[in-house]
Amino acid sequence: MMERKANDLLNRIQFMYPDLSKSQRLLADYILENYEKAAYMTGASLAEQAGISEPTVVRFAHVLGYEGYPPFKKALQNVLKVKLTTTQRIEMFSDFETGSIVKKAITADMDNLKSTLMELSMEQFEQGVEWITDANRIFVAGFRTSALLSNYLGYYLDMIAGNVVVLDHGLGDVYEKLVKVEPGDVFIGISFPRYSAKTKEIAAYVRKKGGKIIAITDNERSPLGQAADLVLVARSNIMAFVDSITAPMGLINGLIISVGYRNRKKTSLIFDELEQVWADHEVFQNDRNEQEEEDEGAIHE
Known part of the structure; x- marks a missing residue:
């Protein structure tokens, strides 16, 4: 679906090409041949590269149905998310210095x-927090780079709620765990370009079982976004061979903290107990240092 939408913009430019003015055709030619560069140019830079005036860039965007150059530029960036391979993303940065x-x-x-x-x-966000807080069980999944996010979210939610199942594609038992899904359960799917087909498959299965679906993704129209009951959008635009998870992580931290504050008393009791366990077993370095100081003090006495 997203692949088709990405192609739609480039196809639309080609379809409308015969009706464009001479200067607009020059711009169309440049974009079709260099869309991976054009997507991150200012209107002035694009005009200069195509050998046209900046107002022509704006008129070109209008002809294609956009309110101005910024929304057209954003649509062009969405093309890159779907179409570029990892190798092409590396090549985009080949002309830049490290700094x-x-x-x-x-x-x-x-x-x-x-x-x-x-x-x-915020309305969607609060709704998501409420669903997670009230859920009988919470299932979390994200694959490839998104697995980092799903494991992080699952780790802290389970610490707070104790009813979380993180679905790991590598274990091969995803559907064995999902058989237990029933109304009152919530599935949190995490998916960013280039989207994993598995996350959408799981969402479809959870829907059949009567569970609620929360999507954490970059776009409401993403494959997972279209399959969800509630979508929380976090931007991840970076045209490189790595994926940007900074904003998604910020959103996930907000979710974890908000869920924790929904039940402050329970959360405080859990962490009080954990702090004692961590101290008893010297989980953290400062606990070991304190114990060593106590032991040294006892020896000198």
């Missing part, structure tokens, strides 16, 4: 965080 790359990467993450915060529906 420039790190600045671009950090700036992209900052933009993702800002966009996520601005676009986040």
Whole structure:
């Protein structure tokens, strides 16, 4: 579905090509041949590269049905998410110096965080927190890079609620665990470009079993977003061979903390007990240092 939508923009440019003005055709030619670069250019830079005026760029976006250049640029970036292979993503950065790359990467993450915060529906977020808090059981899944996020979310939610099942594709027993799903259970699926087909499959299965589906993804129209009852959007735009999980992690931290605060008393009791267990077993380095100091003090006495 997302592949078709990505192709739609490029196909639309080709379809409308005969009706474009001469200068708009120059722009269309440049975009079709260099869409991976054009997606991250300013309107002025794109105009310069195509050999046209900046107003032509704006008119071109209007002709394609966009309100202006920014939404057209965003649509072009969505094309990259779906179409580019990992190798192509590496090639995009081949002309940059190392210092420039790190600045671009950090700036992209900052933009993702800002966009996520601005676009986040607090009504949807609060609904998600309520569903998770009231769930009989919580099933969490994310594959490939998203597995980092699902394991992190599952670890802390289980610490708080004690009713969490993290679905690990590598174990091969996903559906054996999902057989237990029933109404009152919640599935949290995490999926970002290039989307894992498995997460959407699980969502479809959970729906058949009567469970609720929360999607954490980059777009409501993503494959998982379309399969979910509730979508929490976190931006992950970075055109590199690695995936950006900064904004998704921020959203997930917000979920964990909010669920914990929904039941402060229970959460406090759990962590009080854990702190004692950690101290007794010297889980953390400072506990070991304190114990060593106590032992040394006892020897000197």
